Amino acid sequence: MPIPRPLANLGSSLDDVLFNFVVNLLPDDVISNSFIRPRLARWLGLRCGEGTQIRNGIFYEDHRRLIVGSNVLLNRKAHLDAGGGIRIGHNVRFGPQVMMVTGSHEVGSPGMRTGPLVYKPIAIGDGCWMGAHVFVGPGVTIGAGCIVSAGSVVLRSMPAHYLIAGNPARPVSPLSGADREAGGTPAALPSE
Numbered sequence: 001m002p003i004p005r006p007l008a009n010l011g012s013s014l015d016d017v018l019f020n021f022v023v024n025l026l027p028d029d030v031i032s033n034s035f036i037r038p039r040l041a042r043w044l045g046l047r048c049g050e051g052t053q054i055r056n057g058i059f060y061e062d063h064r065r066l067i068v069g070s071n072v073l074l075n076r077k078a079h080l081d082a083g084g085g086i087r088i089g090h091n092v093r094f095g096p097q098v099m100m101v102t103g104s105h106e107v108g109s110p111g112m113r114t115g116p117l118v119y120k121p122i123a124i125g126d127g128c129w130m131g132a133h134v135f136v137g138p139g140v141t142i143g144a145g146c147i148v149s150a151g152s153v154v155l156r157s158m159p160a161h162y163l164i165a166g167n168p169a170r171p172v173s174p175l176s177g178a179d180r181e182a183g184g185t186p187a188a189l190p191s192e
Contacts, residue, residue: 015045015063015064016060016061016062016063018044019041019044019045019046019060019063020059020060022040022044023037023040023041023044023054023058023060024056024057024058026040026056027056028055028056028057028076032056033053033054033055033056034053037054037056038052038053038054041054041063044063045063045064046060046063046064046066046068047064047066047067047068048067048068048069048072049068049069049070049071049072049090050070050071051070051071051072052068052069052070052071052072052073052074053072053073053074054074055073055074055075055076055078056076057076057077058074058076058077058078058079058080059077059078059079059080060080060082061079061080061081061082061083062081062082062083063080063082064082065082065083065084065085065086066080066082066085066086066088067085067086067087067088068088069088069089069090069091069092069126070090070091071090071091072088072090072091072092072093072094073092073093073094074094075093075094075095075096075097075098075132076096076097077096077097078094078096078097078098078099078100079097079098079099079100079101080100081100081101081102081103082100082102083102083103083119084102084103084119084120084121084122084138084139085102085119085121085122086100086102086121086122086123086124087121087122087123087124088124089123089124089125089126089127089128089144090126090127091126091127092124092126092127092128092129092130093128093129093130094130095129095130095131095132095133095134095150096132096133097132097133098130098132098133098134098135098136099133099134099135099136100122100135100136101135101136101137101138102119102120102121102122102138103117103118103119103138104117104118104120104137104138105117105118106118118138119138120138120139121139122136122137122138122139122140122141123140123141123142124136124141124142125141125142125143125144125145125146125160126144126145127144127145128142128144128145128146128147128148129146129147129148130148131147131148131149131150131151131152132150132151133150133151134148134149134150134151134152134153134154135152135153135154136154137153137154137155139157140154140155140156140157140158141157141158142154142157142158142164143157143158143159143160143161143162144160144161145160145161145175145177146158146160146161146162146163146164146175147162147163147164147175148164148165148169149163149164149165149166149169149172151167152164152165152166152167152169153166153167153168153169154168154169155168155169156168156169158171159171161174161175161177162174162175163175
């Protein structure tokens with residue numbers, strides 16, 4: 001007999017509650033951010049590469065569907081809703097309070113405009129810099145080597161090596177060095 005959907009999600013929800021509690025229990029200092037928290041997060045099921053720094057106060061939803069490359073900085077108070085899957089490349093930097101949400105709702109009937117929940121994956125290319133308070137919506141891919149300005153709301157995919165800004169965000173100008181690969185030859189992300 002199949003487990004009813006709400007009960008099937010209960011284990012995942014409890015797993016996320018435990019993960020968020022334990023990972024955010026540590027102080028926000030260099031040793032915790034660079035060594036202890038990433039190792040603890042890996043032990044609890046987060047797939048992240050070597051050299052990744054994880055600051056305090058990050059909220060994870062469906063953390064087992066989040067893949068983080070090497071040499072990444074996940075800054076304070078980020079919100080990572082990975083229900084649809086989030087892939088963050090190598091050498092990526094987050095400013096504080098970056099929000100990535102993979103779930104949204106279809107438009108419902110006039111009686112209830114919130115329709116069924118749908119998930120779409122998010123992908124952030126190697127070498128990107130996400131400014132403070134950036135929002136990235138479902139189904140967005142940001143190409144390698146982009147800078148996303150603080151406060152931008154990214155609702156559609158963006159080409160590689162651009163300055164991205166605005167609400168809604170748009171490519172503003174190409175960045176110099178676009179002919180070079182961001183961070184050198186990309187390595188494989190942690191296994192899926």
